[in-house]
Amino acid sequence: MSTVIKVNDLGKKYILNHQKQERYIALRDVIAQSVKKWGARITNPLAGRDEIDLTREEFWALKDISFEIKQGERVGIIGRNGAGKSTLLKVLSRITEPTTGRIALRGRVASLLEVGTGFHPELTGRENIYLNGAILGMTRSEINKKFDEIVEFAEVEKFLDTPVKRYSSGMYVRLAFAVAAHLEPEILIVDEVLAVGDAQFQKKCLGKMKDVGKEGRTVLFVSHNLTAIRTLCTRAILLRQGMIIADETAAQAVSKYMGDIRVNMLFREWTDENTAPQNTSTVLKKVFICDDNGKQIEELYTDTAFNVAIEFKVKEEGASAGLTLLFYDDENNIVFSSINNHEVNWYGRPMPVGVYKSFCKIPSNLFNNGWFSLSINLFGKGFTDSQMTHDTLRFEILDGLHVRGDYYGEYAGVIRPLLEWNTTSLKTKELL
Amino acid sequence: MKELSEYEIVIEPGRGIDQYWRDLWHYRELFYFLAWRDILVRYKQTVIGIAWSIIRPFLTMIVFTIVFGKLAKLESGGTPYPILVFVAMLPWQFFANALSESSNSLVGNANMLSKVYFPRFILPASSIIIGLVDFLISFVILLLLMIWYQFIPDWKVLTLPLFLLLALMAALGFGLWMAALNVKYRDFRYIVPFIVQFGLYISPVGFSSGIVPGEWRFLYSINPMVGVIDGFRWALLGGEVQFYWPGFLLSIALTLLIFAFGIWYFRKTERTFADVI
Numbered sequence: 217m218s219t220v221i222k223v224n225d226l227g228k229k230y231i232l233n234h235q236k237q238e239r240y241i242a243l244r245d246v247i248a249q250s251v252k253k254w255g256a257r258i259t260n261p262l263a264g265r266d267e268i269d270l271t272r273e274e275f276w277a278l279k280d281i282s283f284e285i286k287q288g289e290r291v292g293i294i295g296r297n298g299a300g301k302s303t304l305l306k307v308l309s310r311i312t313e314p315t316t317g318r319i320a321l322r323g324r325v326a327s328l329l330e331v332g333t334g335f336h337p338e339l340t341g342r343e344n345i346y347l348n349g350a351i352l353g354m355t356r357s358e359i360n361k362k363f364d365e366i367v368e369f370a371e372v373e374k375f376l377d378t379p380v381k382r383y384s385s386g387m388y389v390r391l392a393f394a395v396a397a398h399l400e401p402e403i404l405i406v407d408e409v410l411a412v413g414d415a416q417f418q419k420k421c422l423g424k425m426k427d428v429g430k431e432g433r434t435v436l437f438v439s440h441n442l443t444a445i446r447t448l449c450t451r452a453i454l455l456r457q458g459m460i461i462a463d464e465t466a467a468q469a470v471s472k473y474m475g476d477i478r479v480n481m482l483f484r485e486w487t488d489e490n491t492a493p494q495n496t497s498t499v500l501k502k503v504f505i506c507d508d509n510g511k512q513i514e515e516l517y518t519d520t521a522f523n524v525a526i527e528f529k530v531k532e533e534g535a536s537a538g539l540t541l542l543f544y545d546d547e548n549n550i551v552f553s554s555i556n557n558h559e560v561n562w563y564g565r566p567m568p569v570g571v572y573k574s575f576c577k578i579p580s581n582l583f584n585n586g587w588f589s590l591s592i593n594l595f596g597k598g599f600t601d602s603q604m605t606h607d608t609l610r611f612e613i614l615d616g617l618h619v620r621g622d623y624y625g626e627y628a629g630v631i632r633p634l635l636e637w638n639t640t641s642l643k644t645k646e647l648l
Numbered sequence: 649m650k651e652l653s654e655y656e657i658v659i660e661p662g663r664g665i666d667q668y669w670r671d672l673w674h675y676r677e678l679f680y681f682l683a684w685r686d687i688l689v690r691y692k693q694t695v696i697g698i699a700w701s702i703i704r705p706f707l708t709m710i711v712f713t714i715v716f717g718k719l720a721k722l723e724s725g726g727t728p729y730p731i732l733v734f735v736a737m738l739p740w741q742f743f744a745n746a747l748s749e750s751s752n753s754l755v756g757n758a759n760m761l762s763k764v765y766f767p768r769f770i771l772p773a774s775s776i777i778i779g780l781v782d783f784l785i786s787f788v789i790l791l792l793l794m795i796w797y798q799f800i801p802d803w804k805v806l807t808l809p810l811f812l813l814l815a816l817m818a819a820l821g822f823g824l825w826m827a828a829l830n831v832k833y834r835d836f837r838y839i840v841p842f843i844v845q846f847g848l849y850i851s852p853v854g855f856s857s858g859i860v861p862g863e864w865r866f867l868y869s870i871n872p873m874v875g876v877i878d879g880f881r882w883a884l885l886g887g888e889v890q891f892y893w894p895g896f897l898l899s900i901a902l903t904l905l906i907f908a909f910g911i912w913y914f915r916k917t918e919r920t921f922a923d924v925i
Contacts, residue, residue: 230923243833306922310659310765313919319659333763336685338692343685350681351764379692 218322220403220434221285221308226317228278228303228458277303278458281317285436287402290429292445292466293438294473295455297548297591297606301438302407304455305329308436309405323402323434326353330407332392337381341372341391344380348395362398369420370394390417397424404428407438422448440548442470477546478587481610483512489529493605495594497535501571502527503592503608508577518632519616521580524590524609527573534566540593541576545586545630552631581634583613584627668915672767679770683777686749690778701782702789705737712737712854722855727885728797734790735884736853736877738783739815743873744844745779746816750823751840754831758925768918769911772827776820783812790884804883811879818872818903821910828917831925852877857892866894872906875899 278300285291293301306312308319309327334351335344345366349359367373370391372383380388406425425448429435439445445452445466452469454462454476462472483504486492493500506512506525513522530537542553554576557563562572590609595602657667691698709730716722717729724732750772754761757771794801830836851873852860860868868874875896882891 243835246833307659310657311762312922314659314661316661319657321657321659325657327765330759330763334757334760336689338689339685343688347681347685350678351760351766353675353678353766355677 218287219284220287220322221283221436222320223284223308224282224318226278226281226304226307226319227276227315228300228307228312229315230275230277276458278307278314281458281460283453283460283463285434287434288429288432289451290425290435290437290449292449292452292469293436293455294440294442294445294452294469295461296477299455300458301455302329303458305405305407305436305438321403324353325403325405326396326399326401327405328352328396328399328407329405331389331396335380335388335392338379340379341367341376341383344391345395348392349399352396352399353401354399358400366391366394366398369397369424386417393417393421397421397428401433403434403436405436408440442473442547446470474546477589477610478612479610480612481607482514484608493592493594493603493608495596495601495603497530497532497596497601498537498594499529499531500526500592500594500605501529503590505609505611515614516611517614517616518583518585519580519634522578524576524578525573526576526592527571528594529571530567530569533569536564536597537567537572538563538595538599539574539576540595542591542593543583544589544591546588549630551583551588580616582631584630584632585613585615586630587612662919668767672769675766675770678766679774682770682774686775686778687781698785701785705734705741705786706789709734709737716854723859725856725858728799731790731793731797731799731885732856732881733854734793735880736851738786738790739811739876739880740848740851740853740873741786742779742783742812743815743819743876744847745782746776746819747823747826748840748844749775749779750820751826751830752837753823754827754921755834755837755925761925762922768921769824769914772823772914773820776816776823779819780816799885801884802886804886806883808880808883811876811883814879814900814903815873815876817907818876821903821907824910824914825906828914828921831921832917847871847873856881857895865892866898869895869898870902872899872903875903 281304293304295301303312305327306329307314308321309325309329311327311329332348334348336347339347345363346356346359349362350356354362367376370387370393372387372391375383375387380391383391404425422444425435425437429448429450435449437445437449449466451464452462452466453460454469454473456476461476462469464472483502485502485504486500489499503524503526504512505516506523508521508523510523510525513520516522524541526539528537528539539556540553543551545551556574556576559574588611589607590611591604591606592608593602593604712733713729716733717724753771753775754768760766760771761768793799826836826840830840851871857865857868857874857878869892876899878892878896
């Protein structure tokens with residue numbers, strides 16, 4: 217088998233701008249900043265020219281990545297949020313340029329980082345098939361040839377001439393995936409698109425992707441769905457902090473990844489305010505799991521009630537700080553989220569500068585046993601200025617034996633609430 | 649098993665002018681589909697659709713004719729004032745539309761930029777097509793006006809596409825530059841409408857450039873649209889319009905310069921679009 221993808225010493229560097237939280241730069245800010253800099257130089261000409269700009273930080277999203285992929289291989293890319301998976305796909309699909317290294321690709325590449333890129337709500341299903349096909353790199357004659365197949369796969373025959381803005385979200389996704397699934401590239405790059413659509417359609421998509429591989433095409437697939445990776449891929453690459461940790465069979469890499477995510481992390485503290493997670497007005501100091509007295513807990517059971525404690529500092533006088541907690545299971549499905557907007561003391565009120573501590577009480581008998589992670593979203597007034605921090609804590613919920621009663625098997629599901637059951641007798645034998 | 653095509657791509661930092669133009673050719677159908685989308689969407693979302701591209705220049709023409717022709721009583725060199733204005737209105741509207749559309753094209757399609765690869769040049773380039781369609785529609789109005797005033801152009805009308813090309817190059821060159829700047833500095837979305845509004849008054853749309861004093865005429869031609877509008881009048885209005893060569897050559901030279909600079913700047917910044925948008 218010939219090599220179709222060859223990656224050598226690939227690296228991608230981003231410059232992080234700590235000071236600015238705006239989504240984009242405005243020219244006026246740039247001008248204002250340069251004026252400020254000049255002013256400082258004039259008033260204080262002796263200050264070192266080579267002072268380090270603290271607001272700018274280099275960040276390597278990918279570093280020293282090298283691998284080869286042969287024709288017909290189906291390769292999964294796994295890793296935690298922020299490990300560099302999406303950046304790698306973006307570089308491979310030429311959306312963004314690498315900072316170092318070299319990639320050689322042989323064959324036509326199609327990348328599917330999102331379903332329905334370029335879909336226009338005003339256009340009909342038929343028109344969008346052509347438009348989206350062209351955006352994904354198909355020629356008109358190819359689309360003509362595949363048109364009926366696409367329509368059949370998407371199950372939208374009746375609505376072909378309806379603007380897609382009137383489609384249900386299911387139909388929309390089906391149509392979008394159908395176009396992409398009928399691309400015939402030699403190399404297909406897919407990012408997490410299977411997370412959409414109903415279960416039956418997901419199955420259909422997985423089947424389609426398997427077929428694509430069988431036809432001798434090469435597939436690169438990023439997903440948090442480890443089952444999909446295991447069944448679909450022949451090989452998997454595990455990334456951690458932008459570097460390759462493992463590159464082996466899918467089963468081996470997945471189990472290594474499981475080891476990676478299965479480490480208890482019940483306490484986090486950020487001592488350096490500059491690098492701590494923050495938005496413009498608030499910075500996180502500590503996040504940990506504790507009991508009602510604020511004492512840290514080392515082991516969690518399904519029947520333990522516990523608190524997530526968050527210590528944060530308000531840097532701006534009168535800022536309003538909001539918190540959202542998001543809990544994920546170890547396949548990165550979100551279990552539930554909670555926003556502190558019911559908090560009675562401070563929520564929505566201007567907060568003086570200082571350090572605050574929030575408790576979020578998690579009742580007992582909520583989680584099933586298993587591994588979970590916590591992401592925290594900081595936000596400001598009116599749910600703006602939000603800053604998400606993934607993987608702040610990781611914890612295992614152990615089986616709390618005494619709620620089980622006489623059952624010793626597995627409980628299905630991600631939560632295991634202890635619900636009230638009640639049976640009464642309606643008629644007894646004597647009355648019949 | 650499918651045979652591998654020999655199509656080979658190399659991705660490296662700062663690479664690839666030859667590959668870029670090859671890709672541009674490969675994605676030519678995307679260019680066509682994007683232009684087609686813009687046209688479809690434009691006429692689906694508006695109530696009176698096509699009429700917009702007629703009403704706007706027509707009303708502007710009436711206002712200009714009254715203000716410059718009737719109130720200010722400017723010299724028209726014998727041509728009916730409405731025709732004098734409308735002939736200039738056509739390239740000006742085209743330039744203004746093309747410039748606004750192309751400078752917004754990247755930010756307006758931000759999602760595509762960050763999710764799919766294609767030569768980015770296609771976006772601003774295809775957004776100009778809708779301006780061309782509007783131009784053709786307004787052109788029909790001009791023909792009707794000419795029939796109304798029984799005005800017959802001579803052979804020089806055949807040179808018209810050249811002047812249109814000049815307007816296109818000026819708009820695209822400038823538009824590419826603005827589009828790239830707009831990705832990084834969103835202030836430019838306020839600057840472009842200002843340029844367009846301002847430009848209408850400093851270009852000879854409402855009056856003939858013949859009324860500009862001779863010693864200033866060369867300087868006046870720094871505005872590339874002066875050359876284009878003069879060219880349109882010369883081609884359509886016949887012998888009654890004097891052609892001012894030095895100014896026209898200056899306009900051509902500046903347009904070529906803007907066009908080359910636009911492409912150069914766009915190519916230079918293009919690779920970071922997905923990171924900053």
